[in-house]
Amino acid sequence: MAKTATKAQKNSDVETAKTKGISPFNGSKVWMDGKFVDYSDANISVNSHSLHYGLGAFEGIRCYETSHGGSAVFRLKEHIDRLFNSSHILQITVPFSKEEIFNAVVELVKVNKFKECYIRPIVYIGDGGGLGIFIKEYDVKVSISAWVWGAYLGEEALKGGIRAKVSSYARFHVNTFMGMSKSTGQYINSILAKKEVVAAGYDEAIMLDTSGFVCEASGENIFIYSGGYIKTPPLSSVLPGITRDGVIEVIQNEMKIPVKEERITRDELYIADEVFLTGTAAEITPVREIDDRKIGKGKAGNVALELQDMFFKIVKGENKKYSKWLTKV
Ligand SMILES: Cc1ncc(COP(=O)(O)O)c(C=O)c1O
The missing domain is CATH 3.20.10.10 (D-amino Acid Aminotransferase, subunit A, domain 2)
Structure with missing residues (x-):
């Protein structure tokens, strides 16, 4: 049994970027609560409730370059539906409509001029409600990031x-x-x-x-x-x-x-x-x-x-x- 990680784990673009000392996210735009911001400005509170307790819902979506020119997001509607289902199960009300999140994903890919990318929407709780395990009202935030991510397992x-x-x-x-x-x-x-x-x-x-x-x-x-x-x-x-x-x-x-x-x-x-x-x-x-x-x-x-x-x-x-x-x- 080999004791070291196989090539498959070492192969992803994220790993390659990291070993070269480059963040795969640098220079990109992030959609944060309705606005596009630079990745370096897409910061959240250290007292985000989700950071402390892990209550949040997210998605992983891919956009591919098509053979006819241009790009297409794969099964975007289904991913947005699952994001809303996940949030509903967790009793988190997403402060945007499905249509708004759908359009934000498409815009994000365009703004970043990506041909192919991985897209990560996340619904999480900010610091507005305090840090008790039980908080009456969730200060719900939504952000969407995208980056180039090749074959996950190589x-x-x-x-x-x-x-x-x-x-x-x-x-x-x-x-x-x-x-x-x-x-x-x-x-x-x-x-x-x-x-x-x-x-x-x-x-x-x-x-x-x-x-x-x-x-x-x-x-x-x-x-x-x-x-x-x-x-x-x-x-x-x-x-x-x-x-x-x-x-x-x-x-x-x-x-x-x-x-x-x-x-x-x-x-x-x-x-x-x-x-x-x-x-x-x-x-x-x-x-x-x-x-x-x-x-x-x-x-x-x-x-x-x-x-x-x-x-x-x-x-x-x-x-x-x-x-x-x-x-x-
Ligand atoms: C635990 C787990 N199972 C299955 C999947 C596959 O789901 P999907 O095909 O929607 O990406 C994922 C990835 O999202 C996952 O994290």
Whole structure:
């Protein structure tokens, strides 16, 4: 077992920028509570309630350069809907309409002149209500940042697959946190899991629920291809991934493989023909090894690669059938 992080972790643009001493965010504009400001002026209070207690909702969205020239944000409406759902679950009222946030995202990409970028809206609580755990009124703030962020697990990971490990940290019980909400604080669970497996020389952490069934990875949903079926765990303690949803639709429309939402056990992963992860950041990443066991032939599987190819054509606007998922910038 290798003790150092593999190339996959070191490969992201953010990592590269950091090792060169450059912040990947410098020089960009941020949308903050209705206005565009320079990144260096996009500061928040040290007594932000969210900073202390982790109550906030966020999104991760990608904008891709299309093959027809110009750029398009992938499934923007669905991401804005999830941001509002996450906030609603947390009893936070977003002080902007969905339309305002939608337009702000599009404007932000234009203002920054990005062709491709990752977009991060966040709804959080400022310092206006004090710092008690219970505060009567939330001083709700919204900001949206964008930066250039290449393949999350590295280009190599997309092509050749990654090595994953089941984390010793369980995904939270549905009554501890709520999986339908993409809430800031609950990512401590993902961070601890990811740190644990990276320290052991793996690329990504797979997380089980409190009953021991497979949930998802630290920042991706999980699928297996086995016995002629594609399976993914049902939505309990699992983020309702927008890529997951899109992949299910594409499999149903384009592949002659039945897809089921069903509980998966850890040993089912080991003997699957293929395992792959889906997410806005990680896109469609094959998994070639889990807990030191080869998955299938121990390399990226054909089903995952076929889906990945269809996915990249869709996000680049090369498949008209799915242009409904693209918002031109
Ligand atoms: C824990 C977790 N699961 C799944 C996903 C995949 O969701 P999506 O496809 O909407 O990016 C993410 C990323 O947002 C995540 O953080």
